[in-house]
Amino acid sequence: MNWQTLATQLFPGGHDIVERDNFLSGSAQVDGQTVAVIGTTEHVPIGIEIALAQAQAILETVQAHPGRPILILVDTQGQRLRHRDEMLGINSYMAHLGKCVDLARRRGHAVIGLVYDQALSGGFITSGLIASACYALPQATIRVMGLPAMARITKVPEERLTELARDNPVFAPGPENYLRMGGLHGIWADDLAARLVEALASCAMEDGRMALGLERGGRLLAQPVAEAVRTGGHVRPA
């Protein structure tokens, strides 16, 4: 879905989002309150400039509009794979973005992520995945890495990975798998405006994704393992 269509459906009350070099920013009216919107479009790779622009927009929101909810619209093919980005420390730019989101959360901003097209690893981990809650549209794809690079690193043949990506929950890119594992809080199939209002109202501070993954049956060990380490108990597989 293109971002204009998405924005029209999400914000019947109107918005002033603008796109510049695939970076989205602006504000929108949601159920009578103003929401800050940042994001990316056209599956743009997240390089150091766009990570910094997103961080800047979040810091400006924290400074100028304390408590204003923040919606992050995710569409990226992942981190930019260039020598220059690595040389200048793209991990630091990504971490900075993540820390800005975290600061906003702790200062009382509800932060919601929405994967409306593609999400991939590095572009996702410090946007949707560090928001207080992340949602996706049903057509969204979420993955960790392109299969050729994955095959080269894991030494698992690409054909085998392609086969696994078809229906294995750990490898398949559909949002349902992320939902079951707790990585997504929900999938918005219709009436996006109403879903957004609900999401903002139910946004929690704590990271409850392991418990969600256990409850939904998609990630059975994470929660018991973390609890066993935390309390000194034993891991009881569900």
Place this chain on the structure above:
Amino acid sequence: MSSYLELTARQRIPAIFDPGSFEELLPPSARVVSPHLAQLDAPVSFDDGVVVGRGLLDGRVVFGAAQEGGFMGGAVGEVHGAKLVGMLRRAIDERAHAVLLLLESGGVRLHEANAGLIAVSEVMRAMLDARAADIPVVALVGGANGCFGGMGISARCANTVIMSEEGRLAMSGPEVIETANGVEEFDSRDRALVWRTTGGKHRYLLGDCQVLVPDDTAAFRAAAVQAIADIRAGSASLTLEGLLDEQAMLARRLLDTAGLADPVDVWRQLGVPDPGAVPMLEADAFMQLAAPYRAGGQR
């Protein structure tokens, strides 16, 4: 000198923490292994590649973790990530003096793709939860496998990053970039270029690593003790002022390096005299030379 680089995770723990003080949580005897590796016929490990627990550092209760680069490159799977998160949460429960992360990881364990990605994001949030509870989080990067991918991001969520020259800190590995954009973009076999681009000296000069030490366990330990004391003299939490400073530093870096393609050019731009000689310097000599030219690092 006792090399940090050459040790396993299990050897590093007693070399960094006070001798005999470390109590491992969920040790290998608990036999908790990855639920995802069998389908790829990949071997499992009874600690899933990470040691977590609680020990003493210079007499104070410090929680810690050490990733084992020898098992799947230290990469984070479902169990590995959950152990880190559980340890960080317990450090908060017990009001630990600090958390030390001995990082050596390729990032998300690709064999557990989706589950690993979520796990790394949970580790990041748990680290920031510890900092928000005013518990210093210090990352040590000096293993042979470096610190990449999501763990390269996580390292920079710590208050302080301590590296050796041999340590590497980045996001996408050179092989991934070469696979995506060709050998002209990044020649992963050019070891000197790889080290210039991702190694400790470059990260120190840029301001992304706060302390550079020789490849020596005693040096890492001493730097960790000092870093924790320095952090505790202020606050471990993220602040708006701190992040505005970091925003300014990262923006300045983009402007200052426009058009530069090699780390040596970046060092020259920073004012480092004879930047071509930087790779050959010992850590102590390098620190003396570099300190005045280093870009301001944020904690």
